Amino acid sequence: MKVLVTGGAGFVGSHLVDGLLEQGHEVRILDNLEPQVHGEGGARPDYLTEEAELQVGDIRDREAVARALDGVEVVYHQAALVGVGQSMYDMARYVDINTLGGAIVLEEIVKRRDAIRKVVVASSMSIYGEGAYRNGKGQIVSPSLRSDEELAAKRFDFEGAVDGPLEPIPTPEDKPLQPTSIYAVTKRDHEEMFLAAGSAYRIPVVALRYFNIYGTRQALSNPYTGVVAIFSSRLLNRNRPMIFEDGNQSRDFVHVSDIVRANLLALERSEADGGVFNIGTGQPTSIKQVAEILAERLDYPEDPDIVGRYRAGDIRHCFADISRAREGLGFEPRMSLADGMDELLAWLRNQKADDRVEGAAKELEARGLTR
Ligand SMILES: NC(=O)c1ccc[n+]([C@@H]2O[C@H](COP(=O)([O-])OP(=O)(O)OC[C@H]3O[C@@H](n4cnc5c(N)ncnc54)[C@H](O)[C@@H]3O)[C@@H](O)[C@H]2O)c1
Structure with missing residues (x-):
């Protein structure tokens, strides 16, 4: 089939392009080679295969989108700005690119709906x-963010009211949505707009x-990207990774090959x-653990810098309940964290990264977003 991948020059998109080509599809990419991801000057990334057609263009440019959709049967919409912290001060740009850009892609898809056989949105x-979480009575609960008072007192875990401490459990798709950043609001927009129009x-x-998601090709010099890339960038420059709270907050780290x-x-x-569908591994891993694995494998002797402060809007734990993906998609994660980290490290050793993490941290601090 003829497939369009928006954002196909990026981390996830480029791996998806490779996966689609391997399956025999014809692939076109629409990507504006955003400087924050691809560097000033926006050159075609070296990792990007020549077997895919790259159209350099912006998803907010209706004509560029129309050109990219010509003859296409399948669309993967991956293009987005992805910085959670940055989205809290660059709000209009995030909404413009993610929400409005997404709406333009969608309008152009709708015009060609007779030809479109599938749309997959990130x-x-x-x-x-x-x-x-589960409370002391065994009930499943969805707490809202921790209060400033709790966080300032370094009470990072949910203590629960009368029912004892809350225990984190896998998060299912029907958990009420509570986006806590402008980025997250725009991702909810993506999902809801595409499903409603569909x-x-x-x-x-x-x-x-x-x-x-972690894996090769994640933009190491982009201080607003995922935590694995950010820690890697610090360590490659022989700097200690900075960890907010106490480092015991957990996430679900899924390898990009499983996402593909x-x-x-x-x-x-x-x-x-x-x-x-949730796409993760179903396993929690603490942020501190990730920093330690990377530091050990990059022969960095010092412990991570656990700053003890916190960021507005940060959550404590979230990992996936993947039962629905198992049943509905036949999805099973295959890459263990140990193997995925080995693969990442083999790539990282030959990479250079500009460590811009302190600058990004100062941006948040200057706006009172870290406390
Ligand atoms: N990486 C993760 O952990 C993660 C987690 C959840 C969701 N996602 C979603 O997955 C998708 C891909 O993320 P990624 O990690 O590969 O990010 P990325 O920054 O590596 O890739 C995004 C790509 O989109 C392109 N892009 C940005 N603005 C554009 C515009 N206006 N017009 C055209 N192209 C534009 C960029 O140049 C880049 O190549 C995004 O939608 C993101 O929200 C990523």
């Missing part, structure tokens, strides 16, 4: 806010809620149409 675990116009749409497989399954499975 959503995010960030839309949940806090993950799901249902109204009878276009098969699938939304995949990615958890924390979920996307390919979403294309194959018509039962998945109209659905939303």
Whole structure:
């Protein structure tokens, strides 16, 4: 089939492009080579295969989108700005690119709906806010953010009111959504806009809620990207990774190869149409653990810098309940964290990264977003 991947020059998109080509699809990319991700000057990244057609253009440019959609049967919408912290002060740009850009892609898809056989949209675990928990009575609860008072007193875990401490459990798709950043709001927009339009116009749409993705090609010099890339950038420059809170907060780290497989399954499975699926491993890993694994493998002797402060809007724990993806997509994560880290480290050793993390941290601090 003829497939368009928006954002196909990026981390996830480029791996997805490789996966689609391997399956025999014809692939086109629409990507504006955003300088924050690809560096000033916006050169085609070296890792990007010549077998895919790259159209350099912005998803907010209707004509560029129309050109990119010409003859296309399948669309993967991956293009977005991805910085959670940055989105809290660059709000209009995030809404402009992610929400409005997404709406333009969608309008152009709707015009060509007779030709379109599937649309898969990248959503995010960030839309949940806090993950799901069980209280002392065995009930499943969805707490809202911890208060400033608790965080300032370094009471990072949910203590629970009368029912004892809350125990984090895998987060299912039906947990109420509580996005806590502008980025997360725009990702919820992506998901809801694409599913609503898909249902109204009878276009098969699938939304995949990615958890924390790691792997080769993640933009190491982008201080607003994922935590694995940020820590790697610090360590490659022989700086200590900075960790907020006490480092025991956990996330679900999923290798990019598993994300690609979920996307390919979403294309194959018509039962998945109209659905939303968590894509993760189902396993929590603490942020401190990730910093320690990376430091050990990069022969960095010092402990991470646990700053003890916290960021506004940060959550304590969130990891995926993947039962729905198992049933509806036939998805099973294959890459263990140990193997995924080995692969990442083999690549990292030959990479250079500009460590811009302190500058980004100062941006948050200057705005009172770290406390
Ligand atoms: N990486 C993760 O952990 C993660 C987790 C959840 C969801 N996601 C989602 O997955 C998708 C891919 O993320 P990624 O990690 O590969 O990020 P990335 O920054 O590596 O890739 C995004 C790509 O989109 C392009 N882009 C940005 N603005 C554009 C515009 N206006 N027009 C055209 N192209 C534009 C960029 O140049 C880049 O190549 C995003 O939608 C993101 O929200 C990622």
